[in-house]
Amino acid sequence: MSSISYLGKLTLFLLSLSVASVRAQSVDEIITKHIAAMGGAEKLALLNRLKMSATVEMMNTKMPVSTTIVQNKGFRTETMVQGKMIIQAVYGDKGWMINPLTGQDKATALPEGAIKPLASQTDLTGLYNYKEKGYTLTLDGEEDLLGAKVFKITTSMKNGVKQVSYISKDTFYILKVEATVPVNGEQIKTENIQSDFKQVDGITFPFSSEVSTSAIPGMKMVNKITRIEINPKIDERIFVMP
Numbered sequence: 001m002s003s004i005s006y007l008g009k010l011t012l013f014l015l016s017l018s019v020a021s022v023r024a025q026s027v028d029e030i031i032t033k034h035i036a037a038m039g040g041a042e043k044l045a046l047l048n049r050l051k052m053s054a055t056v057e058m059m060n061t062k063m064p065v066s067t068t069i070v071q072n073k074g075f076r077t078e079t080m081v082q083g084k085m086i087i088q089a090v091y092g093d094k095g096w097m098i099n100p101l102t103g104q105d106k107a108t109a110l111p112e113g114a115i116k117p118l119a120s121q122t123d124l125t126g127l128y129n130y131k132e133k134g135y136t137l138t139l140d141g142e143e144d145l146l147g148a149k150v151f152k153i154t155t156s157m158k159n160g161v162k163q164v165s166y167i168s169k170d171t172f173y174i175l176k177v178e179a180t181v182p183v184n185g186e187q188i189k190t191e192n193i194q195s196d197f198k199q200v201d202g203i204t205f206p207f208s209s210e211v212s213t214s215a216i217p218g219m220k221m222v223n224k225i226t227r228i229e230i231n232p233k234i235d236e237r238i239f240v241m242p
Contacts, residue, residue, distance in 0.1 A: 037172035039203035051229040074239035090118040091239035189214040201230040
């Protein structure tokens with residue numbers, strides 16, 4: 001009996017290893033197809049700077065937004081609201097903001113809790129090279145999303161951010177992203193539904209997105225991209241607090 005029990009446990013152990021191996025391969029197969037759909041590893045490996053112009057509609061108000069990103073270094077947005085320019089920027093582990101609408105005409109340092117979600121935006125290449133980035137991925141099954149069949153993949157990042165990507169089984173584009181970010185002791189959840197995928201210089205981007213967040217319940221922000229520049233010249237001093 002003890003021998004049979006031992007063999008039974010060994011079999012179960014080997015089966016669990018086999019299942020884990022198949023599961024890991026499935027994640028990598030999905031990510032490989034996703035990377036190909038986004039333009040391929042060779043294109044994404046060369047993507048290290050980006051400028052983007054967009055129009056954001058929120059609470060029946062349209063606002064022009066300009067975003068500048070340097071891979072894993074800097075992130076800056078400039079938003080025109082009621083004729084006044086709001087600027088947010090992150091450079092490394094530091095961030096700052098100018099918001100004339102609140103009487104904040106000079107740059108003010110952002111609190112640490114506000115920097116983390118902005119700093120995560122400096123990764124231009126998403127799930128590409130995820131192992132080297134220190135991300136852990138798990139495949140959490142398949143679902144229906146707005147009429148599309150999708151894979152549900154959870155990404156755990158080193159900075160505590162968790163992100164769930166819903167990847168189309170047909171196109172392998174990410175149709176929705178759910179992110180959970182720890183901010184000042186709270187878990188802030190954000191949902192981003194993406195559509196209107198187009199290629200710029202061989203790299204695929206979602207030109208339309210609808211964002212909602214638990215930080216402002218009931219509010220939705222619609223983002224329409226009008227222009228994307230790949231690897232433009234950027235003076236990194238624009239990220240430094242003036």
